[in-house]
Amino acid sequence: MNITCNQLDDLLFDGSPLAMETAARHATGCRGCAEQLATWNEISGTAQTMQTTWQNDLLWPRIERQLRQETRRSPLRSWYRIAAAVLLTVGLSATMWFAVREQNHDAAFDKDILRISAMDDVERAERTHVEAIRRLARLAEPKLESQPTPLMVSYKEKLMLLDDAIAECQANIDGNRQNAHLRDQLLAMYSEKQQTLEDVLREDTHEQTR
Amino acid sequence: MSGLISVVSSDNAMEVQQRASAEDRQLAASCTRGDTRVFEDIYRRYGDRMKSIAWNHLGNVSDAEDAVQETFLKIHRSASTYTGEASFSTWIFRILVNTCYDVLRKRRRRIEESPIEDMVETAERTAPSVDDAKRITLHKLLHELPEQRRSVFTLFEIEGLSHAEIGEILGISEGNSKWILFATKKELQQKWRKPTPHEHHV
Numbered sequence: 001m002n003i004t005c006n007q008l009d010d011l012l013f014d015g016s017p018l019a020m021e022t023a024a025r026h027a028t029g030c031r032g033c034a035e036q037l038a039t040w041n042e043i044s045g046t047a048q049t050m051q052t053t054w055q056n057d058l059l060w061p062r063i064e065r066q067l068r069q070e071t072r073r074s075p076l077r078s079w080y081r082i083a084a085a086v087l088l089t090v091g092l093s094a095t096m097w098f099a100v101r102e103q104n105h106d107a108a109f110d111k112d113i114l115r116i117s118a119m120d121d122v123e124r125a126e127r128t129h130v131e132a133i134r135r136l137a138r139l140a141e142p143k144l145e146s147q148p149t150p151l152m153v154s155y156k157e158k159l160m161l162l163d164d165a166i167a168e169c170q171a172n173i174d175g176n177r178q179n180a181h182l183r184d185q186l187l188a189m190y191s192e193k194q195q196t197l198e199d200v201l202r203e204d205t206h207e208q209t210r
Numbered sequence: 211m212s213g214l215i216s217v218v219s220s221d222n223a224m225e226v227q228q229r230a231s232a233e234d235r236q237l238a239a240s241c242t243r244g245d246t247r248v249f250e251d252i253y254r255r256y257g258d259r260m261k262s263i264a265w266n267h268l269g270n271v272s273d274a275e276d277a278v279q280e281t282f283l284k285i286h287r288s289a290s291t292y293t294g295e296a297s298f299s300t301w302i303f304r305i306l307v308n309t310c311y312d313v314l315r316k317r318r319r320r321i322e323e324s325p326i327e328d329m330v331e332t333a334e335r336t337a338p339s340v341d342d343a344k345r346i347t348l349h350k351l352l353h354e355l356p357e358q359r360r361s362v363f364t365l366f367e368i369e370g371l372s373h374a375e376i377g378e379i380l381g382i383s384e385g386n387s388k389w390i391l392f393a394t395k396k397e398l399q400q401k402w403r404k405p406t407p408h409e410h411h412v
Contacts, residue, residue: 013392039399046344047367052265053258056275060253063279064246070286071244 002026008033012040119177126187133194140200155200162193234298241289249282256299259369260306266364267310269353277313281306296378303371304379307361314357351401358382359394366391 003011003026011023027034137159144156169186173179240248260281264274284305292301352360361380365371366387371379373387380387 009392009396012395013388015388015392036399039402040395042344043348043395043398043402044367046341046348047363048370049341050266050345050348050368051259051370052262054261054271056271059275059278060250060257063253063282064250066279066283067244067246067249067286070283071246 005030005033008036012037115178122183126183126190129187129190133190133197136194136197136201140197143200143203151203152200155196155203158196159193162189162196165189166193231294231297234301235292235294237298238289238292238294241285244286249286252285252302253282256302260302263303263306263364263369264310266349266352266368267307267360268313269349273313273317277306277309280309284309300375300378303365303375304381307365307379311357347402348398351398354401355394355397359390359397362387362390363394363398 003022005026008023008026011019011026023033023037027037144152144159166186166189169182169189173182173186176182237248237252241252257278260278261274264277265271268274268277281302285302288305292298296304352363355363358380362376365376365379366373373384373391376382376387377384382390
């Protein structure tokens with residue numbers, strides 16, 4: 001097989017005995033390639049003599065000693081690893097638990113603050129409402145006491161029933177401040193009392209216009 | 211007929227490989243248990259080649275011995291992770307080469323790094339008729355190469371391993387190993403100048 005100088009690298013890359021034989025055959029008639037091939041082979045030839053070893057009778061005993069120490073340390077190291085893993089797990093869990101708890105606590109605290117604030121607003125409004133109704137009651141009271149007509153007696157009884165119901169409902173609310181149902185009930189009672197008092201006063205006005 | 215022979219021989223090869231793999235796994239299991247007799251057997255079988263690979267990577271006997279010792283400790287620590295994909299010897303050489311890389315990196319980090327000329331020590335060679343001047347020149351040239359090129363050259367040209375084995379040791383393909391060897395030898399060819407013994411002594 002004849003080759004050109006450009007193909008020498010392909011043969012060197014191949015490196016098989018046949019390729020090297022072909023390269024050598026080409027090199028016999030080509031000085032440049034012969035020099036290249038000679039260097040190539042010289043490097044390989046030198047490398048093959050570089051396998052290096054030496055006798056050190058102390059090396060194996062040293063390795064063996066280290067291995068024995070390592071073997072003895074291994075179970076201890078495993079325990080250390082397990083202990084470290086347990087500590088890490090406990091530590092992480094505790095941190096996470098505290099973080100979640102703190103977060104929940106903060107959220108609950110915020111919620112409580114909002115709720116208390118809202119309750120205060122409701123109660124303030126209720127107090128104003130109750131005060132207004134009391135003023136209305138004070139206005140209606142002379143009429144209720146001075147005119148013993150059946151209608152007025154009926155209004156008076158209704159107002160007394162409403163006051164009892166309001167007192168009972170208020171007592172229940174004092175025991176459970178956040179019970180919205182009781183508050184609605186109380187509001188309805190006060191509305192009814194307000195309506196009744198307005199009716200009493202209106203009755204008086206009707207009487208006067210008549 | 212030839213097809214049948216090739217199938218049979220391929221089956222035999224597979225069987226031998228599987229048996230070798232089972233033996234290797236057994237060897238690895240013994241190493242995990244810390245059976246020093248098994249380690250001694252490994253040392254007797256591969257110790258010389260391990261020392262040679264380490265010496266050709268590190269350039270001095272002391273570091274080479276330390277690397278071999280460290281490799282045995284690493285074998286003990288990680289034998290449980292041996293999967294049997296590569297042969298046990300290839301796996302050992304992979305650990306050794308990586309240990310040598312670690313030593314080289316540590317050495318590079320040291321401020322008072324000694325030049326490689328000072329580190330090349332003489333050791334008793336297996337071939338008594340070597341030309342010391344050529345060998346030392348090649349050794350110096352090898353130490354100027356990047357780690358991977360040096361490893362491929364050392365393992366193929368000096369230790370006589372196949373490209374398939376080198377590929378497994380260095381985690382590269384067989385074709386890549388072949389290409390790296392060619393490129394390395396071309397580079398060495400450019401720098402190679404026949405040294406004379408006189409030059410070496412000077």
